[in-house]
Amino acid sequence: MKVGVLSDIHGNRVALEAVLADMPSVDRLVCAGDVVGYNPWHADCVDAMRGLLDGEDYWPDSEVPTVMGNHDRAVAGETPFAFNGMAQAGVEHAREQLDEAQLDWLAGLPDERLTCNDRVKLVHGHPEDPDHYTYPDEFGPDLLGEEDVLVMGHTHHQHHEVYDEGVVMNPGSVGQPRDGDHRAAYAVLDLDSMTVVDRRVEYDTTEVVHAVEDAGLPRKIGFRLTQGR
Structure with a gap:
């Protein structure tokens, strides 16, 4: 089984389109959270993960197993997480844009979930703390439980x-x-061979920069996209 693995879409429909168009054939998609925030297309990205967004053949046609990120939780109104000005602006913009059904979907996301016949565990930050930033230097087999892939x-x-x-x-x-790499990131997991291919894809960051400004969001949100930071 091949699995397309997404995370931290953050309302960036342009990047999501590029990723889905670039992705090779997979049996399933999964998402490790933060569907919304920062960029202006929160509703489109939520509906894409719900399997409700019509479009090209590469859009998912059924709900993508997803966990709740800190921005998702903030938009759903249940988080004490401390945000900077850019992040808070994105949260407020998402709350204004999303309808009741979209907000209910976000609010219903779990902090963790098992998928792919319980072989894959999805979390946002860390298995024991959804808000912990687990950088690569903290990776280790001790993070794994009964699942094959975290x-x-x-x-x-x-x-x-x-x-x-x-x-x-x-x-x-x-x-x-x-x-440090501005290109949109995702990965393809092969559960048969237990291998991962990390992938990057170019997309039109200029379009996003203009959309950020048009939405009245902080300009730095768009500028950071061009820098990969």
Whole structure:
């Protein structure tokens, strides 16, 4: 089974379109959270993960197993997480844009979930703390439980490690990479061979920069996309 692994879309429909168009044939998609925030297309990205967004053949046609990120939780109104000005602006913009059904979907996301016949565990930050930034230097087989693969997001840093006990991975951020590479990030997991291919794809960051400004969001949100930080 091949699995397309997404995380930290952050309302960036342009990057998500590029990722889905670039992705090779997979049997399933999964998402490690933060569907919304920062960029202006929160509703489109939520509906894409709900399997409700009409469009090209590459859009998912059924709900994508997804966990709750800190921005998702903030938009749903249930978080004490401390946000900077850019992040808070994105949260407020998402709350204004999303309808009741979309907000209910976000609010119903779990902090963790098992998928792919319980072989893959999805969390956002860390198996024991959804808000903990688990950078690659903290990766290790001790993070794994009964699952074969642990998928984390939150850091926006793409990385994976393969151990005798299984795989620990972060696919990186679709919508706001912070690892010095501005290209949209995702990964393809092969559960038969227990291998991961980290992938990056170019997209039109200028379009997003203009959309950020048109939406009245902080200009720095768009500028960061061009820098991968």
